[in-house]
Amino acid sequence: MEQRISIERLEQAINIFGSFDENIRLVEQEFSVAVGNRDGELRVEGEPEDVMLAVKAVQGLLTLSSRGEAIGEQNVRYVMTLVRAGKEEQIAELTGDVLCITAKGRPVKPKTIGQKQYLKSVLKNTVTVGVGPAGTGKTYLAVAAAVAAFRDKQVNRIILTRPAVEAGERLGFLPGDLQSKVDPYLRPLYDALFDMLGAETYQKYLERGNIEVAPLAYMRGRTLDDSFIILDEAQNTSREQMKMFLTRLGFGSKIVITGDVTQIDLPADKTSGLKEAMRVLQNVEGIGICQLTNADVVRHVMVQRIVEAYEKDAAAHAKAAGKGKRA
Numbered sequence: 001m002e003q004r005i006s007i008e009r010l011e012q013a014i015n016i017f018g019s020f021d022e023n024i025r026l027v028e029q030e031f032s033v034a035v036g037n038r039d040g041e042l043r044v045e046g047e048p049e050d051v052m053l054a055v056k057a058v059q060g061l062l063t064l065s066s067r068g069e070a071i072g073e074q075n076v077r078y079v080m081t082l083v084r085a086g087k088e089e090q091i092a093e094l095t096g097d098v099l100c101i102t103a104k105g106r107p108v109k110p111k112t113i114g115q116k117q118y119l120k121s122v123l124k125n126t127v128t129v130g131v132g133p134a135g136t137g138k139t140y141l142a143v144a145a146a147v148a149a150f151r152d153k154q155v156n157r158i159i160l161t162r163p164a165v166e167a168g169e170r171l172g173f174l175p176g177d178l179q180s181k182v183d184p185y186l187r188p189l190y191d192a193l194f195d196m197l198g199a200e201t202y203q204k205y206l207e208r209g210n211i212e213v214a215p216l217a218y219m220r221g222r223t224l225d226d227s228f229i230i231l232d233e234a235q236n237t238s239r240e241q242m243k244m245f246l247t248r249l250g251f252g253s254k255i256v257i258t259g260d261v262t263q264i265d266l267p268a269d270k271t272s273g274l275k276e277a278m279r280v281l282q283n284v285e286g287i288g289i290c291q292l293t294n295a296d297v298v299r300h301v302m303v304q305r306i307v308e309a310y311e312k313d314a315a316a317h318a319k320a321a322g323k324g325k326r327a
Contacts, residue, residue, distance in 0.1 A: 001045070001046065002051070003043075003051050003055050004042065004043050005058055005059065005062070006040060007040055007041065007062075012065045013042070015065045016065055016071055018072070018073075018076075023073070026073065026077065026080070027058065027080065028054075030054075031053050031054040031080075032046055032050050033045060033046035033047075033051055033054040034046060042058060053083055056083045056088045057076075057080050057088075060079045060082070060083065060091035061079055063091055064095060069095060073301065074111060078094075078111065078112055078295070082113075093113060093116060094110075094111070094112070094116070097109065099148050100144050100145075100147050102195050103196065103197055103201070108141070108144040111137070112295065112298065114132070114290070114296035115136070115141060115296055117290060118141065118292060119145065122145045122288075123145065124288065125286055125288040126255065126286040126287070127246070127249070127254075127255045127256075127286060127287040127288070128256050128289075128290065129234075129257045129258075129288070129290065130142065130258045130259075130292065131258075131259055131261060131289070131290070131291055131292065132260065132292025132293060132296060134260060134297075134307065135297040135307070136292040136298065137298050138259075138260075138292065139188060139189070139192060139232050140192050142256040143160070143230065144192075145228070146158045146160075146230060146256075149228050149254065150228065154228075155226050155253070156227065157209070157226065157227040157228070158193075158230075159211075159213075159224060159227050160186070160193070160213045160230045161214055161216050161219060161231055161232070162216060162232040162233045162236075163233060163241060164215045164216070186213050186215070188232065189213055189230070190213060193211065216231065216245060219244065219245055219248050224248050224250045225252055225253060226251070226253060227254075228253070228256075229253060229255045231256070231257045232258050232259075233259060234258060234259035234274040235259035235260055235261050235265075235266075235275070236264065237272070237273035238266070238273050239271050239272075242273025242274065242277050243273070245257075246277070259274045261275055
């Protein structure tokens with residue numbers, strides 16, 4: 001079976017095909033079809049069902065391209081995932097407003113439906129809890145929202161914090177003073193801020209006190225007004241730390257809490273403050289809880305595969321443990 005899709009402009013075809021036709025090769029591999037470009041038309045050949053899915057994917061990519069999106073591997077893989085799930089109507093939602101512009105002039109905006117819902121919650125609610133695996137953009141989008149709010153003068157300060165819990169390492173072995181010891185834990189937050197503001201602007205705001213990057217322990221006893229506060233790696237907070245942090249909220253402030261409940265580095269006998277907060281706060285007005293999944297991973301495709309492999313392994317262990325109990 002062959003189906004044809006008309007292309008209005010040559011630039012659209014170039015955008016969709018990608019460098020050395022890498023984008024269209026992904027579509028061909030995923031749906032076992034052949035895609036050619038002739039006389040201003042894309043021709044898709046293969047088995048009827050495969051052609052139908054491939055055409056939906058190509059039309060989705062055309063929609064993104066027509067709205068100014070640069071098509072890359074991540075877009076293509078995500079569009080194909082939506083088509084496979086029968087959610088191709090959601091593709092049009094992926095083109096949205098730019099949240100902010102980085103120091104290098106790159107627009108920051110959500111790349112998946114999950115990210116879009118997460119960002120919507122951040123903008124709407126006073127407190128947002130964003131939970132999901134590595135690479136889903138939880139921290140990066142939260143920092144972008146904070147920078148956008150600061151530039152728009154909605155807040156006077158950006159405060160970034162995370163618990164200094166070691167992932168199998170020991171803080172005391174690191175050289176230097178206290179600041180030097182905690183800096184490695186805060187590095188992902190610094191990186192996101194450098195990207196948004198540039199090192200020079202970041203340093204200027206840091207010296208003025210408009211930006212604060214500190215371990216969670218430094219938050220105790222403070223009330224934070226007119227601030228955008230981000231708690232990162234929140235799965236490593238204790239229940240007491242989480243309650244302490246949430247009650248720092250002052251007037252005109254917004255809180256975003258991010259974490260991954262599959263990567264808890266706390267001792268086995270300690271309850272994660274993030275897990276408890278998700279349970280306790282789920283029906284509280286003004287608080288949004290967003291669950292991102294491996295479908296929202298926007299890093300290298302291997303990150304998505306690694307996350308899926310670990311999820312399958314965990315499910316298999318849980319199933320085996322359940323059988324053992326019944327026996």
